[in-house]
Amino acid sequence: MVASPLLVSDDPVLAAFADEVGDTGPVSVAGSRTRWSLGGELADDTRIVTAPTGIVKYQPEEMTVQVRAGTTVAELHETLMAAGQRTGLPERGGTVGGALMAGENDLRALGRGRLREALLQVRYVSAEGRIINSGGPTVKNVSGFDLPRLIVGSLGTLGLVAEVILRTNPIPAVSRWYRSNDASPADVVEAVLAPSAVLFDGTSTWVELEGHAPDVDAELTRLQAIGSFEAVSGIPELPPHRWSFTPAEALAIDPAITGSYVSVVGLGLVFASQTQPNRTVTGAVQEVHERVKANFDPTGRLNPGRNPANK
């Protein structure tokens, strides 16, 4: 039996990347180094390689794009924009592979979908230097174990991503930001059907409305019933450190703990001036983590020093 040609890569660029990664010695991929210290400092003697670049196949009519991991998110989104589309990857500098490995959501995840939902298929190089393929090119797929989910946010500790197929989404007809100094964020979330983002810094509330223009106007009218809103060009400056709260907790942030903050309402993500205390996993979950890591990377050569449990 022959595997379907579309599911096996014969791309020499990927093969060259696999050769470069090889099968011995500590190794890591450098993207744009925007999240270089996430999950721990890389061990000193680690060899640094770079992932292949380029958009391989963009099919706007399928709402999918096949792209190599070293491509910047900015370049990808520029190409997609020409066809009126985008992905759920955050636009904050960095490469496609880096964004997926860091696993951080765009603050507009409510509107654009969570990062992990953007990844349909992944080709990564294993600790043994082999190209592993998982997931599939279609928007719906339950064929086998969902390794793309495992890979997102894994900080390159299970495999080094070479190429992915991402889901794209149409860019809505209009996107507008509004700010209010008197409406409570909880009321905002209740008043509108599906805001793309609601931000709160303890004083002001920002909301991004997207959709067809008359609907956005109607949503604004509903907002104006609960407070005064003015159009603004975008979001406030975000403090540097990410915290992960539940949506309920994120509505009642204590700045004595976080410092100045901007809370992403509905999601639970908070940007704060203080760093979040170290988190880790324990008990049975930790055991599964350790077994999975040992199974995927028996010699611990992939991104040594980093641990997704310590993000």
Added chain:
Amino acid sequence: MLNELKKRLTGKTDSSGDAFVDALREAISPERVKFDGAHRALHGHDASVFDGGNSGPVVYPETTAEVQAVVRLANDHGRNVVPRGAGTGLAGGAIPLGAPVVVAVTRMNKILEVDVDNMIAWVEPGVVNLDLSNTLRPHGFHFAPDPSSQQACTIGGNVANNSGGPHCLAYGVTNAHVVALEVVLPSGEVAMLGGLDAEPQGLDLRGVFVGSEGTLGITTRIAVRLTKNRPEVRTLLLSFDSVTDAANTVSGVIAGGIVPAAMEVMDQRITEAVENYVGAGYPLDAAAVLLAEVDGLDAGVDIDADRIAQIGRDNNATAVRLAETDHERALLWKGRKTAFGAIAQIAPDYYLHDTVVPRSALAGVLEEVYAIAKRHDVLVMNVFHAGDGNLHPLLIFDAREEGVLDRVHAAGGEIITASLDAGGVLSGEHGIGVEKQKYMDRMFSGDDLDHQNRLRQGFDPFCRTNPGKVIPSGHSCADIQSLRNVPDKVWG
């Protein structure tokens, strides 16, 4: 099948004489540990066409602690475990191989908490999908995944199979709607995977548990995301003279940058069956109908509904009907959702296939599906989630006819090949189970399958939970052939 049942019924009686069964009875309660032939025969099957299942004792736990006790006892006694919901799975995922203990979670059916502040509900795994949405709807919410089996299937089964449904086109399948999972791991330990916070630390073990077909443990509590009910809905029924025109309309809509809430296609044979069954108001003279729904806010739904209608007309739609009332809309959906019930009225047996193809390839692959069925002289009907390219060719037959099953399987194999050749995948929502293991190496290399197995063994190093599923033998931790035979001195 009746003979098979009789044989099993007369095989063994309720008196256990088995230390494991006795220990289970002591740990759970004698009434909730079943070991009689009828129970075991019933739990040897799911809704798929596959048999060969062999159930050990069937237990009905009511709490996480009871599930944990069962798993620990199974480990102590060297027995395997198979989780089970309503048994509506179509890939054989819940079929017990090697006479394991079947853990039926149907009595764990409480909606524990609706937490609007966090936009989630905590539910037990045995909650029936439709019951959940019916409970949430009056509060302004629903659970988005709506499999056609939603009157029977459980949330635990939805999680295990990452199930989809018509309205998953815009809202995503089960994985997008599960926030956290309490799981009894194969070791017997209880773990919380995922969390209610924005970005739980560590690997996304929640994400891989969803869709793992009962092989990574038993989920005992699930935090599902609440979806706000949409204030405005428009439902369109478009009629066509050919299935190709309907399929081209679907790809045209997606290419046009519209993601409707749902886009379902039914061919003439199925619309006829449905009309006779429930009288949904479908046209009987159309070769295919497309049921398209858009939801959201007032202006947008009208704009999108108009555009879909136009794309339909551009693709030769012979009629475009907009449901005028809630009643009319409900009737149109009733037709779609009872399609399989309607088939059951007219055909003794059916085999429902499930592949996905790129949406631009829909029309071509459908033509092939009809040609394949014709070649093998089996009747095929198509009713499917067209919007995401998820084909559901339904092969209709009468199992009493000599040799028919061979033809059905041969046709099924060719349908899978045609889907893969078009750049598609093996399964969109039913999973691999035992059904498609033998096709896995058409989609994945040996290395790919080896990595899937590394994940599985990260959860279940001793291969105790639902062995013999998903990954084909040779790559997996359990050899399916040996599982088909019951181990020595274990329940026959």
